Amino acid sequence: RGQLEGAVVVMGSATPSIESYYLARQGRVQRLDLPHRVDNLGLPRTEIVDLRAEFRAGHQGILSRRLREEIAAALGAGRQAILFLNRRGYAPHVICRQCGNVVSCRHCAIVLTYHRDATLRCHYCGYVERAGANCSLCGGILSYLGTGTQRVEEEVAELWPGARIIRADRDTTAKRGQWETIYGAFAAGQADILIGTQTITKGMDFTGVTLVGVINADLSLYQPDFRARERTFQLITQVAGRAGRKTPGGRVIIQTYNPEDPAIVLAAAQDYYKFYAQELRNRQALGYPPFNKLVRLGFSGPEEAKVIEAAHNMSEEISRVSNKIEVM
Numbered sequence: 001r002g003q004l005e006g007a008v009v010v011m012g013s014a015t016p017s018i019e020s021y022y023l024a025r026q027g028r029v030q031r032l033d034l035p036h037r038v039d040n041l042g043l044p045r046t047e048i049v050d051l052r053a054e055f056r057a058g059h060q061g062i063l064s065r066r067l068r069e070e071i072a073a074a075l076g077a078g079r080q081a082i083l084f085l086n087r088r089g090y091a092p093h094v095i096c097r098q099c100g101n102v103v104s105c106r107h108c109a110i111v112l113t114y115h116r117d118a119t120l121r122c123h124y125c126g127y128v129e130r131a132g133a134n135c136s137l138c139g140g141i142l143s144y145l146g147t148g149t150q151r152v153e154e155e156v157a158e159l160w161p162g163a164r165i166i167r168a169d170r171d172t173t174a175k176r177g178q179w180e181t182i183y184g185a186f187a188a189g190q191a192d193i194l195i196g197t198q199t200i201t202k203g204m205d206f207t208g209v210t211l212v213g214v215i216n217a218d219l220s221l222y223q224p225d226f227r228a229r230e231r232t233f234q235l236i237t238q239v240a241g242r243a244g245r246k247t248p249g250g251r252v253i254i255q256t257y258n259p260e261d262p263a264i265v266l267a268a269a270q271d272y273y274k275f276y277a278q279e280l281r282n283r284q285a286l287g288y289p290p291f292n293k294l295v296r297l298g299f300s301g302p303e304e305a306k307v308i309e310a311a312h313n314m315s316e317e318i319s320r321v322s323n324k325i326e327v328m
Contacts, residue, residue: 015234015238048268062151096142112127149195167194212243212251229262315327
């Protein structure tokens with residue numbers, strides 16, 4: 001659009017994509033650095049909590065002991081806290097422990113998420129069904145595994161019954177105007193704790209927030225995507241930036257089962273340049289962008305056999321057109 005209109009395009013981010021920053025380093029786009037926070041405030045102090053150690057110590061809660069301490073301290077000081085978990089609903093997986101069946105969407109085969117209103121929802125196509133107690137295949141008892149924002153909200157409410165809590169995810173912001181209402185209420189100090197998904201990670205400037213808690217930093221780390229570490233780094237860095245924006249002494253608690261992973265360690269240190277250099281080496285070794293281009297072709301249809309056949313036909317056609325294209 002910028003080329004069509006003869007306009008200057010400004011892209012701004014505290015965590016540019018690897019591809020964008022590579023173009024800047026190559027001199028193909030102009031780079032402008034903003035090395036300091038507004039008003040020269042320092043970055044919040046960040047602490048990584050090893051959830052493996054929490055488990056070994058017998059602590060079974062969603063919130064680690066350190067995060068509980070910091071939430072209590074923030075509430076006691078009349079400050080606000082943000083808790084980030086990039087997974088909505090109550091339990092992300094519903095499984096039969098007898099036969100191993102994972103309850104999936106009948107339309108798109110995506111795993112259904114259990115919600116607190118006793119429904120199972122597909123977060124891909126929007127399909128909804130009532131949650132049952134028994135497996136449709138073998139009749140076994142269904143179990144609800146994992147943690148979503150609704151479950152975090154429930155635990156926080158049990159621990160601090162007097163705290164004013166707001167949850168911001170796609171379930172609470174789906175209707176027009178709901179996000180503006182939530183934002184306005186939290187900004188005005190009408191709530192003490194904001195719990196949410198990536199909706200709350202960037203673009204917000206709350207004066208009263210001194211604590212950010214990352215409930216599980218591993219959720220995006222092992223996604224089947226070559227950008228998984230990059231996205232993990234971006235999400236942690238962005239949400240950490242919500243703490244202490246107006247008041248010195250902000251704190252960030254990152255809970256993880258992988259405390260040594262570079263994406264988490266460098267996000268905690270807010271060291272984008274070191275992460276970029278490390279990630280670029282990995283991308284080059286594996287032939288990923290920005291050193292090569294990837295194209296994903298998706299096929300869908302009502303009959304699986306015909307979809308598979310169409311995909312195979314396309315693969316063969318591409319291979320015939322050029323031997324320089326690797327088809328996987």
